[in-house]
Amino acid sequence: KAKDLGRNMYQIYDPSMNKRSYQSFLMERDLRKAIMNDEFIVHLQPRVDAITQKTVSAEALIRWMHPELGLVSPGEFIPLAEETGLIIPMGKWMKRKVCEKLVEWREAGIPLVPISVNISSQRFLQKEFASEIRDLLREFQLEGKWLEIEITENSIMKNEETVFKTIRELKDLGVKIYIDDFGTGYSSFNYLKTFQLDGVKIDRSFIQNISSESENASITTAMIKMAQHLKLEVIAEGVETKEELEYLLEQNCHYIQGFYFGRPCATEEFEKRFLKGALVVK
Ligand code: C2E
Ligand code: MG
Ligand code: MG
Ligand code: MG
Numbered sequence: 001k002a003k004d005l006g007r008n009m010y011q012i013y014d015p016s017m018n019k020r021s022y023q024s025f026l027m028e029r030d031l032r033k034a035i036m037n038d039e040f041i042v043h044l045q046p047r048v049d050a051i052t053q054k055t056v057s058a059e060a061l062i063r064w065m066h067p068e069l070g071l072v073s074p075g076e077f078i079p080l081a082e083e084t085g086l087i088i089p090m091g092k093w094m095k096r097k098v099c100e101k102l103v104e105w106r107e108a109g110i111p112l113v114p115i116s117v118n119i120s121s122q123r124f125l126q127k128e129f130a131s132e133i134r135d136l137l138r139e140f141q142l143e144g145k146w147l148e149i150e151i152t153e154n155s156i157m158k159n160e161e162t163v164f165k166t167i168r169e170l171k172d173l174g175v176k177i178y179i180d181d182f183g184t185g186y187s188s189f190n191y192l193k194t195f196q197l198d199g200v201k202i203d204r205s206f207i208q209n210i211s212s213e214s215e216n217a218s219i220t221t222a223m224i225k226m227a228q229h230l231k232l233e234v235i236a237e238g239v240e241t242k243e244e245l246e247y248l249l250e251q252n253c254h255y256i257q258g259f260y261f262g263r264p265c266a267t268e269e270f271e272k273r274f275l276k277g278a279l280v281v282k
Contacts, residue, residue, distance in 0.1 A: 130169035144174030153185025204238025
C-alpha cells in the first residue's frame with residue numbers, strides 16, 4: 001500500500017513540479033499520510049441560543065495533529081485539500097467521526113445536541129452527496145435532525161438542478177442546511193427563495209466591532225431582518241465580546257457562536273462544559 005501511495009505521489013508531483021512549491025508538495029504528501037494514519041481531530045464549538053444562552057448545537061471543526069508540526073489549523077491545509085481532492089476522503093472521515101460521537105452520546109445517556117459539519121462545495125456539488133448522508137444516517141441509526149450541514153454561497157451558485165435535488169433529499173432526511181460565511185460570497189440573494197434552506201450564519205467579518213463600526217452594524221441588521229422575513233434562522237459567527245452579543249440581542253438574532261461563549265475544543269471538554277449537568281444516570 002505504501003508503494004502505491006509513493007507511486008501515486010510522484011505522478012501527482014511530476015507534471016506540476018515547476019508550478020508547485022516544494023512546501024506544498026511536502027504538505028500534500030503529509031496530508032495523504034495523515035488520512036491513512038488518522039492524524040485528524042474533531043473540535044467542537046457551541047452554538048448558543050441568544051436568549052436562553054443554552055447550547056443548541058455544535059459545529060465540528062477539523063484539526064490536524066501533525067507528527068512534527070503539532071496542531072495545524074484548517075486554514076492552512078483545507079485549500080490544498082480542496083485543490084488535490086483530498087477534501088473528499090477528509091470529509092468522509094469527518095462525517096463518520098461526527099456520527100460516532102452522536103451515537104456515543106446517545107448510548108452514554110448524554111442528551112445530545114445536533115452537530116453541524118462543513119461541506120466543501122466540491123463534495124456538495126457531486127450527485128451522490130445526499131445518498132452518502134442517507135447511508136451514513138442509516139448505518140448509525142441516526143435521525144437526520146442530529147446532523148446539520150454548512151455550505152457556502154458558492155456551493156449553490158452552480159449546477160442548479162443537482163443542488164435542487166440534493167437539497168430536497170437532505171430536507172426529506174430531516175438534515176438542516178445552513179449558509180456559512182453569509183454575506184461574503186459572490187452570489188445574488190436569489191437562491192434564498194429558490195432553495196429550502198434552514199438558516200444563515202452571518203460571517204465573522206460583519207460581527208467584529210459591530211457596536212463601534214456603523215457599517216458592520218447596518219449590514220448585520222439588514223441581514224438579520226431579511227433572514228427573518230424569509231423565515232430563516234440567523235446565527236452570528238465570531239461573537240467575541242459582550243457588546244457584540246448585546247447588539248445582536250437587540251436585533252433579535254436567534255443564535256450566537258463565538259469565543260464569547262466558547263472556543264472550539266476537544267470533544268471531551270465540550271461534553272464537560274456544554275453538555276454536563278444534563279447528564280443522565282443510566
Ligand atoms: P467556518 O466554518 O466559518 O468556521 C468558523 C471559524 O471561525 C473556525 O475557524 C472557528 O474556530 C473560528 N471562530 C469561531 N468563533 C470565533 C470567534 O469568536 N473569533 C474568531 N476570531 N474566530 C472564531 P477554524 O476552525 O480555523 O476553521 C476555518 C475554516 O475551515 C472553517 O470556517 C471552515 O470553512 C473550514 N473547515 C473547518 N473544518 C472543516 C471541515 O471539516 N471540512 C471542511 N470542508 N471545511 C472545514
Ligand atoms: Mg462553518
Ligand atoms: Mg463561517
Ligand atoms: Mg468557512
